[in-house]
Each structure stands twice: as C-alpha cells, then as structure tokens.
Amino acid sequence: MTTTPLNQLGAADAARRLARRELRAVDLMQACLERIADREPLLRAFVHLDADAALAAARALDAGPVRGPLHGLPLGVKDLFDTHDMPTACGSPIYADPAQRSRSDAAAVALCRAAGAVVVGKTVTTEFATFEAGPTRNPHALDRTPGGSSSGSAAAVADCMLPLAFGTQTAASIVRPAAYCGVVGFKPSFGRVQRAGMKLLSESLDTVGGFARSVDDVALLVSVLTGDALSPSADAAPAGLRIGLFRGPQWALVDHDTEQLWERVIGRAAALAVAGVSTSEVATPSGFDGLVALQSQLMAFEATRSLAHERFHHADRLSRKLTQLLDTGLAVSGTAHNANLIAARQWQRRIDTLFERHDVLIAPSASGEAGLASEGTGDPVFGRAWTLLGLPCLHLPLGVGAHGLPIGLQLVGRPNGDAMLLHMGAWLHPRLKD
Amino acid sequence: MTTTPLNQLGAADAARRLARRELRAVDLMQACLERIADREPLLRAFVHLDADAALAAARALDAGPVRGPLHGLPLGVKDLFDTHDMPTACGSPIYADPAQRSRSDAAAVALCRAAGAVVVGKTVTTEFATFEAGPTRNPHALDRTPGGSSSGSAAAVADCMLPLAFGTQTAASIVRPAAYCGVVGFKPSFGRVQRAGMKLLSESLDTVGGFARSVDDVALLVSVLTGDALSPSADAAPAGLRIGLFRGPQWALVDHDTEQLWERVIGRAAALAVAGVSTSEVATPSGFDGLVALQSQLMAFEATRSLAHERFHHADRLSRKLTQLLDTGLAVSGTAHNANLIAARQWQRRIDTLFERHDVLIAPSASGEAGLASEGTGDPVFGRAWTLLGLPCLHLPLGVGAHGLPIGLQLVGRPNGDAMLLHMGAWLHPRLKD
Numbered sequence: 078m079t080t081t082p083l084n085q086l087g088a089a090d091a092a093r094r095l096a097r098r099e100l101r102a103v104d105l106m107q108a109c110l111e112r113i114a115d116r117e118p119l120l121r122a123f124v125h126l127d128a129d130a131a132l133a134a135a136r137a138l139d140a141g142p143v144r145g146p147l148h149g150l151p152l153g154v155k156d157l158f159d160t161h162d163m164p165t166a167c168g169s170p171i172y173a174d175p176a177q178r179s180r181s182d183a184a185a186v187a188l189c190r191a192a193g194a195v196v197v198g199k200t201v202t203t204e205f206a207t208f209e210a211g212p213t214r215n216p217h218a219l220d221r222t223p224g225g226s227s228s229g230s231a232a233a234v235a236d237c238m239l240p241l242a243f244g245t246q247t248a249a250s251i252v253r254p255a256a257y258c259g260v261v262g263f264k265p266s267f268g269r270v271q272r273a274g275m276k277l278l279s280e281s282l283d284t285v286g287g288f289a290r291s292v293d294d295v296a297l298l299v300s301v302l303t304g305d306a307l308s309p310s311a312d313a314a315p316a317g318l319r320i321g322l323f324r325g326p327q328w329a330l331v332d333h334d335t336e337q338l339w340e341r342v343i344g345r346a347a348a349l350a351v352a353g354v355s356t357s358e359v360a361t362p363s364g365f366d367g368l369v370a371l372q373s374q375l376m377a378f379e380a381t382r383s384l385a386h387e388r389f390h391h392a393d394r395l396s397r398k399l400t401q402l403l404d405t406g407l408a409v410s411g412t413a414h415n416a417n418l419i420a421a422r423q424w425q426r427r428i429d430t431l432f433e434r435h436d437v438l439i440a441p442s443a444s445g446e447a448g449l450a451s452e453g454t455g456d457p458v459f460g461r462a463w464t465l466l467g468l469p470c471l472h473l474p475l476g477v478g479a480h481g482l483p484i485g486l487q488l489v490g491r492p493n494g495d496a497m498l499l500h501m502g503a504w505l506h507p508r509l510k511d
Numbered sequence: 512m513t514t515t516p517l518n519q520l521g522a523a524d525a526a527r528r529l530a531r532r533e534l535r536a537v538d539l540m541q542a543c544l545e546r547i548a549d550r551e552p553l554l555r556a557f558v559h560l561d562a563d564a565a566l567a568a569a570r571a572l573d574a575g576p577v578r579g580p581l582h583g584l585p586l587g588v589k590d591l592f593d594t595h596d597m598p599t600a601c602g603s604p605i606y607a608d609p610a611q612r613s614r615s616d617a618a619a620v621a622l623c624r625a626a627g628a629v630v631v632g633k634t635v636t637t638e639f640a641t642f643e644a645g646p647t648r649n650p651h652a653l654d655r656t657p658g659g660s661s662s663g664s665a666a667a668v669a670d671c672m673l674p675l676a677f678g679t680q681t682a683a684s685i686v687r688p689a690a691y692c693g694v695v696g697f698k699p700s701f702g703r704v705q706r707a708g709m710k711l712l713s714e715s716l717d718t719v720g721g722f723a724r725s726v727d728d729v730a731l732l733v734s735v736l737t738g739d740a741l742s743p744s745a746d747a748a749p750a751g752l753r754i755g756l757f758r759g760p761q762w763a764l765v766d767h768d769t770e771q772l773w774e775r776v777i778g779r780a781a782a783l784a785v786a787g788v789s790t791s792e793v794a795t796p797s798g799f800d801g802l803v804a805l806q807s808q809l810m811a812f813e814a815t816r817s818l819a820h821e822r823f824h825h826a827d828r829l830s831r832k833l834t835q836l837l838d839t840g841l842a843v844s845g846t847a848h849n850a851n852l853i854a855a856r857q858w859q860r861r862i863d864t865l866f867e868r869h870d871v872l873i874a875p876s877a878s879g880e881a882g883l884a885s886e887g888t889g890d891p892v893f894g895r896a897w898t899l900l901g902l903p904c905l906h907l908p909l910g911v912g913a914h915g916l917p918i919g920l921q922l923v924g925r926p927n928g929d930a931m932l933l934h935m936g937a938w939l940h941p942r943l944k945d
Contacts, residue, residue: 181821181824184711187819187822187823187824269849269852273710273711273712273816276707278707280705302816303849304812304816304844304848305845378738379705383705383707384618385616385618385621386616386618386621389621390595411737411740415703415739415927415929418702496846
C-alpha cells in the first residue's frame with residue numbers, strides 16, 4: 078500500500094488505479110477538495126469552484142463505466158474557456174457576473190469531460206491572458222508571483238490541489254508559471270489543439286496546453302486534446318537523440334541559479350552520451366534576437382483587434398497595463414502587421430535548419446526564481462520567440478534556487494514534433510533533476 | 512442627379528456620399544429595409560432582422576460625427592458571429608433561442624460598428640458553416656441554391672438588400688455563394704482577420720471575409736478588418752502584371768458555360784498585353800490533386816473536435832450530413848492529423864514557386880451556374896485547395912450561363928498579397944466582364 082496522500086497522486090498513476098477500480102473517483106476528488114479547502118484562502122488559485130458538483134460527478138463516474146483515459150481525474154480549467162455550467166470571467170471585471178453561463182463547453186473542455194475528467198473549477202487567469210495579475214500567489218512562497226497568465230492552473234497543480242489543469246500561451250503563459258511554480262508545463266505546437274470556445278487574444282499565437290507534475294501526466298492530458306498516441310515509456314532512451322543547448326539572446330538576463338542549472342546539464346553530458354545521447358551548444362541564429370519585438374508587435378496588433386468590443390464598450394474597465402498593450406497595437410498599421418506575419422512565417426521556415434542538427438533544444442524558461450507578486454507576473458521574454466515560431470515547449474522543473482523556490486529549463490521541439498518531445502522529456506527529466 | 516435607387520448603391524460610392532453628408536444614413540437604410548421587406552419572404556436571407564434598431568442607429572449616425580470609413584453603411588452579419596444585441600444560432604436548432612444574446616460582439620462585428628457600419632441583421636448560414644442548407648434561395652432563380660455556407664450574406668448582397676455582408680470560408684463558403692449569386696466575394700489570406708467571437712469549425716482553415724457588388728466595395732469592408740490601406744484606383748494597370756491561367760485538377764467538372772468564360776479570358780490576352788499584362792497557362796503541380804482530400808480530412812478532424820460539445824450533448828439535433836462529416840473526422844487519428852498539418856505546411860511552402868512566375872492565378876470558382884436548391888448548396892471542390900493553402904481568393908462575377916444565372920472566376924493571390932490582389936481584381940474586373 079502506498080502512503081502517498083491521494084491529492085498528491087500523479088494523473089497517470091491515478092488514472093490507472095481509477096480505470097482498474099482500485100481507486101474511487103470520489104475519494105480522489107474528496108482529497109483534492111480538502112487540499113483546496115485548506116490552501117485556497119492563501120493561494121487564491123480559483124475564481125470559481127463547485128465542490129458539490131465535482132463530488133456528484135465523481136460519484137456518477139464511480140457508478141458507471143470507465144469513460145475514457147481521464148476517467149475520474151479532477152481538472153482545473155483556466156478561466157478563458159467557456160463552460161456551460163460555470164461562469165467564465167476571463168480575468169476581467171467586465172465579465173465577472175457569477176450567474177453567467179456559456180451555451181456550450183469549449184472544445185478542450187468538452188473533449189476532457191467526454192474522456193472522464195471532472196472540472197473542479199475555473200482557475201485564475203490574468204486579465205484576458207495579458208499582464209494584469211490576478212490574486213493567485215506562489216504556493217512555495219506566498220509573497221511571490223505564480224507567473225502568468227495561467228496563474229491559477231500552475232499554482233493549483235503545484236500545490237497538489239489538482240493533478241491536471243489547462244493553460245494557454247501567447248507569449249510565455251504556460252512555461253513561465255510552470256517555471257515559477259515548479260511543475261511541468263506543456264505548450265503544444267501551434268494549431269494542434271482546437272481553440273473553439275476559448276476567448277481569443279491573438280489569432281497567430283494563442284495555444285492551448287496544460288500543467289501536471291510529471292511529463293507522463295501532462296502527456297495524458299494533452300493526448301486527449303490532440304488525439305496523439307501517448308508517448309512511450311521513459312525507460313528507453315530516444316535513439317540517437319541530439320540535444321542542442323540554446324542559451325539564446327536573453328542569456329544576459331538569467332541569474333546565478335539558472336547559470337548553475339545550465340552547468341549541471343553540461344556536466345551530465347558524459348552520462349547522457351553513455352545512453353547514446355549527444356549534447357552540444359547551439360549558436361543563436363543571426364537576427365533571432367529580433368523575434369521578441371516581432372512577437373510583441375504581432376500580439377499587440379492582434380489583441381487590439383480581438384478585444385475590439387471591450388475596447389469600444391468597456392474602456393474604463395480595462396487595466397492600465399492592458400490599455401497600454403492595446404495602444405501599442407493601435408500604433409501598428411495593417412500593412413506593417415502583414416509584413417510581420419510574413420516575417421514570422423519566414424522565421425518558421427528558417428528555424429527548421431536548427432533541427433537538422435538537433436532533435437530538441439534546451440533553453441531558459443525564465444531568468445530564475447519567481448519574483449515578488451507586488452512586482453507583477455514576471456517577464457515573458459524567454460517564451461516569446463518559441464511561441465512566435467509555433468514550436469512545442471515543455472518546461473521541466475529541475476531544482477530550487479537561492480531562495481528555495483523552483484527553477485528549471487524548457488525543452489523546445491521541432492515543428493509538430495509534440496509526441497517526440499514528450500517522449501524525450503519523459504526520458505530526460507529524471508536525468509537532469511537534482 | 513443619379514437615378515440609381517439607393518439600395519443599389521455600391522458601398523464605396525455610398526460611403527463617399529455619406530461622409531460628405533450628401534446622403535443620409537437613414538435614407539439609405541430605409542431603402543435597404545424596403546428592399547428586404549419586398550424580397551425577404553421569397554429569399555429568406557435573414558435569420559434575424561431588427562429594422563427598428565437599424566433605423567435608430569442610422570438616425571444616430573446622421574446626428575453625430577462621421578464615425579469611420581463604413582459610416583452609415585448597412586451590413587449583414589453571417590449568423591456565426593457573436594452579437595451583443597442579436598441572437599446567434601449558427602444555423603443549428605441547438606442554438607435557435609431567439610432570446611439569446613452574446614456578452615460581446617465578435618471582433619469583426621465590433622471593428623465594423625466602430626467604423627460606422629450598422630448591423631441590419633444576421634444572415635443565414637448552413638449548419639455550423641457545413642453542408643446542411645438553410646432556407647435561403649438564389650435571388651436570380653428561386654428554385655436554385657445561393658450556395659453555402661455564407662448563403663444569406665451572398666443572396667442579400669446580390670439582391671441589393673444590403674451593400675455589404677460578412678462571409679467565412681473553410682472549404683469554399685465565400686467563393687461558391689459569390690459565384691452562384693453573382694457578387695464579388697473575398698476570402699483574405701489565412702490569419703489576416705481575427706476570428707475572436709466567431710463559432711470556430713476548423714482551426715487551420717476558417718477565414719473571415721465578405722461580399723459586395725464590386726471589388727472596391729469589398730476592399731472597403733475588408734480594409735476595416737485587416738487594417739490594410741485601401742487598394743489604389745483601378746484606372747492604372749498593376750505594372751508588369753503576370754496572370755496565370757490555372758485550370759487545375761477539377762477542370763473536368765466545369766461545364767460548357769465556364770469553358771466559354773475561360774475562352775473569353777484567353778481571347779482578351781492580346782488586349783491585356785497592350786496594357787503590359789501577360790497571360791499564360793499554368794500547369795497543375797504534381798500532387799496538387801491530392802489537396803482536396805487533404806483539406807477534407809483536416810476539416811473533418813478539426814470540426815469533430817471543435818464541435819465536441821454539440822456532438823456529446825446534442826447529437827440528436829445534428830443533421831445527417833453533419834453527423835457524417837463528424838464521423839469522418841473521428842476516423843482520423845491525431846497522428847494522421849499531425850501528418851496532414853505537416854503536409855499542408857509543406858504545400859504552403861511549395862506553392863510559393865507558382866508565384867515566382869505569376870502574380871495572380873485565375874481559376875474556376877464553381878463548375879458553373881447554381882444547381883437546384885433541392886440538391887444542396889453545391890460542390891466546394893474548387894475552393895478546398897486554395898483555402899488549405901491559405902491564399903487570398905477573390906471571386907469576380909463575369910456574366911451569365913445557359914440559364915441566365917451568374918457565372919464567374921476567382922483570382923488567387925500570393926500568400927499575404929491581399930492588397931495587391933484587390934488592386935489587380937479592381938483593374939481586371941471590368942476588362943474580363945461581358
């Protein structure tokens with residue numbers, strides 16, 4: 078018998094026990110709800126929670142057939158996704174009516190529910206997934222930010238309130254909160270997951286993904302969204318794997334903790350080589366440093382148009398930070414935006430050459446540990462280029478920094494190489510950890 | 512003084528007069544509403560109409576400052592776009608509640624309203640923009656289909672009920688109804704127009720565009736959505752323009768009317784050459800015929816996931832045609848879909864070579880005239896490849912066929928060459944017409 082408290086069970090492990098009826102969904106749910114009851118007053122990960130409905134749904138699953146690969150798993154839904162039975166506020170006072178219900182579940186929500194997941198509640202997002210923070214705090218230190226925009230999802234999973242939660246990334250909104258909260262975060266390739274029923278911010282960047290406490294766990298969640306087969310076991314090294322160490326143009330921003338982590342990875346090259354895995358440094362391609370500005374301008378232009386209704390009808394209820402973002406977007410002409418779209422596509426083609434010599438890149442996820450919550454949700458600069466390029470990104474928590482807060486690195490995969498990236502991540506994660 | 516009835520005014524012409532206060536918005540609106548009152552019982556282009564609100568909005572515009580480039584123009588909105596003041600049924604009985612209102616306007620709606628357009632009503636779409644027809648009939652022959660999925664928008668503009676209306680295209684849902692109804696239809700490059708607040712069917716294909724009765728008119732509408740500067744006057748030939756005549760792999764499906772139209776275009780090559788415009792036949796690239804199946808499979812997979820809520824909760828209220836489409840999509844694995852996305856991207860790169868020797872392609876829009884409404888909305892096969900490739904497409908009505916119904920051809924532009932395509936279209940349209 079394991080002595081792991083049920084709320085600490087990983088999603089894949091719990092799913093196996095639930096499917097074999099060795100674990101009741103209601104017991105798992107009860108354990109998660111107890112953790113939430115204990116910790117939510119401090120963490121504030123949820124904007125809406127329905128414990129009674131979650132327990133009733135869990136009981137119904139226990140009484141019926143196994144529904145699918147997520148049977149009985151508690152799931153947190155970022156409050157950008159429509160739900161037919163819970164309100165969706167998008168982190169904005171404009172949509173804070175607690176009586177609101179959508180006509181349908183967003184595609185991602187409907188697919189997970191059909192696979193047996195139970196939506197426990199809606200997790201805090203920053204305002205329309207941009208930069209104005211919500212109330213959530215970092216579970217490792219309550220004065221610290223959990224990162225954004227998927228603040229509540231990352232914090233809830235890190236704190237073992239939930240095994241799984243949805244995130245979305247437009248700049249670095251999955252990778253950054255995963256880094257600050259010390260969980261696995263996965264942003265699939267652009268376009269792999271249908272966004273229907275999600276509040277769109279940026280047509281060419283918004284990507285649906287998720288959080289869990291292991292690579293296997295996040296792969297289970299995302300496989301339901303993408304239809305990908307689950308990645309194979311992490312026991313076997315991906316044959317002939319070539320890792321590229323990509324410090325990138327923002328390396329000057331990483332702190333001593335991240336530098337030490339980087340040295341650790343380099344120090345393990347010999348051990349990896351024994352398994353047939355090569356490691357080499359990757360030079361930053363010429364012009365790559367311009368991608369941050371390109372992504373920022375694309376995002377601002379598209380946000381300004383996507384949020385046109387809110388801008389015209391509710392300008393007084395937008396935060397100062399969002400208003401600034403929208404003003405930035407208004408200053409970009411359609412002609413300039415079109416040129417930016419062309420430039421982004423050219424870079425997407427050009428980046429393929431990086432993957433001729435490497436199967437996966439390792440890159441910083443953030444400068445280091447989470448900063449003070451009073452200073453905002455942190456800098457998304459380490460995510461912007463990868464999101465612009467549409468590449469799959471997998472954050473791996475790898476240790477703690479000077480203040481005992483989580484630090485880690487992200488793996489970046491080749492275009493649409495999501496399944497392979499998850500396989501490599503599952504294999505690498507235990508080999509790069511403390 | 513013109514004797515053109517006001518409801519027949521083109522959008523650009525009307526906009527000029529409205530901006531100069533030579534025409535009152537309320538008079539234009541009244542003329543359109545009278546045309547609607549006369550013809551709507553036969554055409555059934557609208558699923559929701561609010562004449563009083565439209566007149567009130569027009570009066571308010573007359574009393575205030577000029578709001579923007581669409582000041583005072585009546586606009587039809589395909590019933591897939593959220594509107595805060597009108598219901599959105601998406602062509603489905605699932606969402607037919609006339610009391611429903613969205614929390615916000617879709618991005619495209621909000622941008623046009625802010626530019627001064629008045630939304631007259633919601634126009635009929637096929638069921639979730641797929642293949643189950645709505646009640647709309649072709650204004651040129653009431654037993655004929657207007658095409659789909661943007662059935663109501665194309666019919667309303669063709670019948671001079673409205674100068675402008677929104678369409679969306681996933682396979683051929685702008686180009687086909689434009690062809691059958693004899694109006695200009697424009698599908699911008701994929702990703703140019705934000706889809707926020709539109710019911711998404713297919714993440715990698717759905718594209719927002721519009722209908723009007725001239726290229727200048729549709730350019731006016733779409734410039735508000737894309738932010739593009741308006742195309743220059745059609746008086747000057749685009750310098751050194753190279754036209755490629757692309758019969759394509761479905762040429763065997765075109766009828767005698769379209770063949771004759773093609774011969775007419777070829778016959779005008781000498782006259783075009785005088786203006787410095789070259790014309791040459793384009794061979795179909797090897798493998799291009801496979802794009803129809805690739806587009807169909809991508810669309811089916813994505814529709815199955817995007818409509819997951821409807822599939823799980825309202826299966827009994829989906830049409831047989833839609834159920835078949837969703838079943839097709841369910842049979843595609845995530846791994847196969849990922850391979851399809853990669854194949855589509857490779858084709859998007861490969862197609863660039865076509866535009867090394869041509870600035871614009873001319874291609875069939877449909878086999879010929881509209882078929883009987885009792886036989887469905889027609890075959891989207893002539894649009895599928897171009898939509899998959901993400902290229903801008905502009906349908907030009909060019910004459911009538913054997914039954915006196917409209918026929919025409921589409922211009923296909925280079926990736927993100929929307930502004931140039933509209934310029935070329937404005938110049939070519941009068942030179943290719945009857």
